[in-house]
Amino acid sequence: MPTQLLFGTEVLLNGLMAGVLYALVALGFVLIYKASGIFNYAQGVMALFAALTLVGFMDGQVPFSHLINAVLGTDIHHFGWHINGFVSIILTMGMMIVLAYCVQRFVFRHLIGQEPIILFMATIGLAYFMEGFGDLMWGSDIKKLDVGLPQGGSFWIEENTQWLGFGNENFFGFFIDKLDIVATVIAAILVIVLVLFSQYTKQGRAMRAVADDHQAALSVGVSLNFIWVMVWSVAGFVALVAGIMWGAKSGVQFSLSLIALKALPVLMLGGFTSIPGAIVGGLIIGVGEKLFEFTVGPLVGGATENWFAYVLALLFLVFRPQGLFGEKIIERV
Amino acid sequence: MVPAARSVRGRNSHKPKTRKLMQMLDAGPADETLLEVSNIEVIYNHVILVLKGVSLKVPKGGITALLGGNGAGKTTTLKAISNLLHSERGEVTKGSITYRGERVQDLAPADLVQKGVIQVMEGRHCFEHLTVEENLMTGAYTRKDGKGAIDADLEMVYNYFPRLRERRRSQAGYTSGGEQQMVAIGRAIMSRPETILLDEPSMGLAPQLVEEIFNIVKNLNEKEGATFLLAEQNTNVALRFAHYGYILESGRVVMDGPAADLRENPDVKEFYLGMSEEGRKSFRDVRSYRRRKRWLS
Numbered sequence A: 001m002p003t004q005l006l007f008g009t010e011v012l013l014n015g016l017m018a019g020v021l022y023a024l025v026a027l028g029f030v031l032i033y034k035a036s037g038i039f040n041y042a043q044g045v046m047a048l049f050a051a052l053t054l055v056g057f058m059d060g061q062v063p064f065s066h067l068i069n070a071v072l073g074t075d076i077h078h079f080g081w082h083i084n085g086f087v088s089i090i091l092t093m094g095m096m097i098v099l100a101y102c103v104q105r106f107v108f109r110h111l112i113g114q115e116p117i118i119l120f121m122a123t124i125g126l127a128y129f130m131e132g133f134g135d136l137m138w139g140s141d142i143k144k145l146d147v148g149l150p151q152g153g154s155f156w157i158e159e160n161t162q163w164l165g166f167g168n169e170n171f172f173g174f175f176i177d178k179l180d181i182v183a184t185v186i187a188a189i190l191v192i193v194l195v196l197f198s199q200y201t202k203q204g205r206a207m208r209a210v211a212d213d214h215q216a217a218l219s220v221g222v223s224l225n226f227i228w229v230m231v232w233s234v235a236g237f238v239a240l241v242a243g244i245m246w247g248a249k250s251g252v253q254f255s256l257s258l259i260a261l262k263a264l265p266v267l268m269l270g271g272f273t274s275i276p277g278a279i280v281g282g283l284i285i286g287v288g289e290k291l292f293e294f295t296v297g298p299l300v301g302g303a304t305e306n307w308f309a310y311v312l313a314l315l316f317l318v319f320r321p322q323g324l325f326g327e328k329i330i331e332r333v
Numbered sequence B: 001m002v003p004a005a006r007s008v009r010g011r012n013s014h015k016p017k018t019r020k021l022m023q024m025l026d027a028g029p030a031d032e033t034l035l036e037v038s039n040i041e042v043i044y045n046h047v048i049l050v051l052k053g054v055s056l057k058v059p060k061g062g063i064t065a066l067l068g069g070n071g072a073g074k075t076t077t078l079k080a081i082s083n084l085l086h087s088e089r090g091e092v093t094k095g096s097i098t099y100r101g102e103r104v105q106d107l108a109p110a111d112l113v114q115k116g117v118i119q120v121m122e123g124r125h126c127f128e129h130l131t132v133e134e135n136l137m138t139g140a141y142t143r144k145d146g147k148g149a150i151d152a153d154l155e156m157v158y159n160y161f162p163r164l165r166e167r168r169r170s171q172a173g174y175t176s177g178g179e180q181q182m183v184a185i186g187r188a189i190m191s192r193p194e195t196i197l198l199d200e201p202s203m204g205l206a207p208q209l210v211e212e213i214f215n216i217v218k219n220l221n222e223k224e225g226a227t228f229l230l231a232e233q234n235t236n237v238a239l240r241f242a243h244y245g246y247i248l249e250s251g252r253v254v255m256d257g258p259a260a261d262l263r264e265n266p267d268v269k270e271f272y273l274g275m276s277e278e279g280r281k282s283f284r285d286v287r288s289y290r291r292r293k294r295w296l297s
Helices: A003-036 A043-059 A065-072 A085-111 A116-138 A155-165 A178-199 A202-212 A214-219 A223-248 A255-270 A275-295 A308-319 B002-027 B074-084 B109-114 B133-136 B146-160 B162-166 B177-189 B207-222 B235-241 B257-263 B266-271 B288-296
Strands: B034-044 B048-059 B063-067 B090-099 B118-119 B195-199 B229-230 B245-251 B254-256
Touching: A003 A043, A003 A202, A003 A223, A003 A255, A003 A275, A043 A085, A043 A116, A043 A223, A043 A255, A085 A116, A085 A223, A116 A255, A178 A202, A178 A223, A178 A275, A202 A214, A202 A223, A202 B133, A214 A223, A214 B109, A214 B118, A223 A255, A255 A275, A255 B063, A255 B090, A275 A308, A308 B109, B002 B245, B034 B074, B034 B229, B048 B063, B048 B074, B048 B090, B048 B229, B048 B245, B048 B254, B063 B074, B063 B207, B063 B235, B074 B090, B074 B195, B074 B229, B090 B229, B109 B118, B118 B177, B133 B146, B133 B177, B146 B177, B146 B207, B162 B177, B177 B195, B177 B207, B207 B229, B207 B235, B229 B235, B245 B257, B254 B257, B257 B266
Parallel strands: B063 B229, B063 B245, B118 B195, B195 B229
Antiparallel strands: B034 B048, B034 B090, B245 B254
16 A cells, blocks of 8 residues: 555544544534524533543542632642542532533523523623633643543554555554544444433433424423423533543643634534534544645645634535534425 | 224223223313413513403313404413413413412413413424424323323324324424324323313314314313313304303403304404304404494493
């Protein structure tokens, strides 16, 4: 095999893995958008907040320690214990459910029946609030997140793919990060569980019913508040998973919340209302931007990854506004 | 083979239910009032006064019709009862609504469904992206009596609406208007309600379908003992099927009485059925002040 093709394949594989992470963030958007028609600008910040909380629990950090120290003149930062990663994840999930309840109780319950733009503005406010709240609670320094997921290139894959080079001295086998593989597997499981939940359970059916028609769902006795808390909790869980993956990859820091912006083109590609769309969209963007960088990048001076996704999204907006898998608007006359 | 087997199972499964309903009917007096609305006032958006004191009674086991033209307040009355006003920025500011003697106007819609009052909204309001069967199953959301009972009721709904059985796997958004109305009614039945608030079932349907739907309503009323409060613009059809009627005009009840009497009433004939002693007459010829005078006298 020629070297170019081999490298191209490696880029493609890595692109797929990166795409999975985009898809994870996009998934959180889709869930909330489907069930409540709210475009949740705060999804990225939720991932950041989840990751911060997780690190805080694992390291036994004292919440609001800076505030406490400033007010009381003390100097405490840690409880001095460390909590096991798995237990911390469960605690963090509990935290996300509390958050979902509060968001519903204090923000969106008062906005039922308002225009979508007002709901959207509320999520922007929420995003900034949570960003500041996360900082206040856990500090704004960059943190290392290690829940015990395998990291680094897989030697096994490298050794077992070296023969593809057929003696080519420049080829040492495919380099694939183990974390990416784990992320892919987890994302796949997550999506399967979500699809099963929404298709085959009573709550899942109610969730889809609410997405179709709020009033009618109310009229058959579905409690909108309950469904929305549930959906925000599920989105919180997805944010947690995304936060763990990105946090493990690049540290827990503010820029984590900016990956939400990368989810926008993913959504435009896949459609705002489709779970499979979020996955396929994520993969297309991931692969597309890596391959584009690999092929066209050198000709235009590189850094195409910064804009490729958005240009692709623009093209989609022009030619297929509902995205690849977006629900066709059913309109009978 | 298969349909035969199905219908046998269906018949078996709803026999005990009919018996139970018969017992329930025997237990209480036939003229027991289930729902009582007294002198309610509804305001939208804090400024728009829509209902100006509406009172009505719905007896158990009857079909009560709420008649009137566009904007008379029929839908608002139903929504005030089912507590769906809040999400439309409306509220009941005066008067009271009681169900079985219990004040219900501060309950959530879901609680009311559990008490046995469910609304079928105007304009059908199906869940378009769910299949017909999934739509019906959402009606059973508040029930806790197990899968067996729910499946039996699903079978019963399919027996009342055989068309829905044929289309059970299609997306509700792609079914015809009549089928969507059937889905909406069937979905309400799946909650096993005592009282169904049916808003404008004839809207946008061909006369033949309207007849079909009303016959099913009548069947449900007679065989299952369901109580109906029916808002309808089609006075002619509604008065043929209902037992009692209330006529609303701009947020007030202007007349009420047994359906048979209303049918014979000269005013109703003239204003709503388009007939008068001198034969058919155009509605345009009737001056509004004359109408008002006659209502009030």
